[in-house]
Amino acid sequence: MTKLLPLSEAIANYVNDGDTVYAAGFTHLIPFAAGHEMIRQGKKNLTLARATPDLIYDQMVAAGCAKKVIFSYMGNPGVGSLRIVRSAIEQGKLEWEEYSHFGMITRLQAGAAGLPFLPMNQTGAADLEKANPNIKRIPDPYGGKDVIVVPALNPDVAIVHVQRADANGNAHLWGIIGEQKEAAFAAKKVIVTAEEIVDESVIRSDPNRTMISQIVVSAVCHVPFACHPSYAQGYYDRDNEFYLAWDKVSESAELTKQYLDEWVFGVKDRDQYWQKLGSEVHKRLEVSALMSEPINYGRY
């Protein structure tokens, strides 16, 4: 059964105001197109969860979509401060809940595994545990040191971008695979956006690469270049210049508004956005091929 939908319909159907949203991807495959679509549709009161909020949540917070962020590293990766989320927190305008990376992804892993919580070893640094009542300490029932536990995170909706998927939502992804699989299995609904929609036979040609199964996917959207300014391994490069430029844009409320007006509200969809970026940017982000050696599954 095909789950193919235009991204605008998938966001309209599956993301509700007040939802907890996990837009997955550790630096890689960040689903910016879906973020922009949520902004265009004026989604409100979202709880935005991501290990690294990155520019996608900076933009969504600027656009007024969020009431809360859940995170473990709030920076502009490789550049510095994530200015809009940071200043919203400093000014008391945004709720937040914080973990270490390991705490954050352990929450997702528990959610994906259908567990109420998962333990981690102690780290000796207890201040976050004091600041966040969700982080608890319990005795090891087998007699070892106390362990730290965090509760499952089961987002209302996860958005996962992949290199290729079939129309049912079986998805191949490669490169940095961060927390995509865990987010997909933890969430109640999953929107997959893909660089390419391929025939099921392509998926079946390399089943070990299928990280996300049709079983958990609600919608599949064909959105090439959905990640810019993040990247898709083998398809296009990370736009580091954009990440550096955002440092200046996000310093000013006016420049941020201008950016959103021009690049989010001013375009209909990702295709228009990509065309608007222009051929110079396209060329700068091109990558040359580096193919893996084929493997032999055998015919049985």
Added chain:
Amino acid sequence: MSEIKYSSAELMIINAARLLRDGDVVFVGVGQPNLACNLAKRTHAPNLVMIYEAGVIGAEPARLPLSIGDPTLVSGALSVVSMYDIFTNYLQRGNVDVGFMGGAQIDKYGNINATVIGGYDSPKVRLPGSGGSQEIAAWANRCYIMTPHQKRRFPEKVEFMTSAGFIGGRGNRAKAGLRGGGMLAVVTDIGIMEPDESGEMRLTQLHPGKTSDEAKANTGWDLKTASRVGTTDPVTSNELRIVRDELDPTGIYLKSGG
């Protein structure tokens, strides 16, 4: 021979690189730690295995990565795994030798604050937070940090403990069951601090031309010195050449830190 000139950043990177041993498995951050690891790999530690918290093992970056999730880390790597796997199978299980830390503040016991200045609930300056550092500091066998020697970076006690050094004294790590050895060297632009038996950071080495008075004046606690303070080996032209010409030819990370 004319005197070799270098920046503070270059001095710290080169001295940090020398702390790495051949065969070490290193949890690398971007920026200066990345340069230090790549320098070590191209000099005395060709078998260094670089691990990035994004899930990359055995990265051999062909270009300078701006972020910790740069695609150049993936192409040609030994393995790429999920974040859950990197923090469990690799780090928590005890398969990481060295962690390179960063942070706004580091205190007398090597504890790090990368979270907040001012109260947590109403922060004056909200910093990025832990990322991977809380667990790296706890479970890597040896931790190092490089940071310019400035009083505001070296308070007696961090305002918020993002990552543990020796907490309130060396015994505290064992009590919490931490497997790693803790903060074993703080490399600054003045010298190197290492923990004494109690876990307190004291000055053990000075870079050529620097004095312990300078170090003391720029430290927020009453800095003790080792009974014999050594001098770090002079920076060599080969080390400088690799760092400048091969690793950071446009000087993105070499110009900072003075």
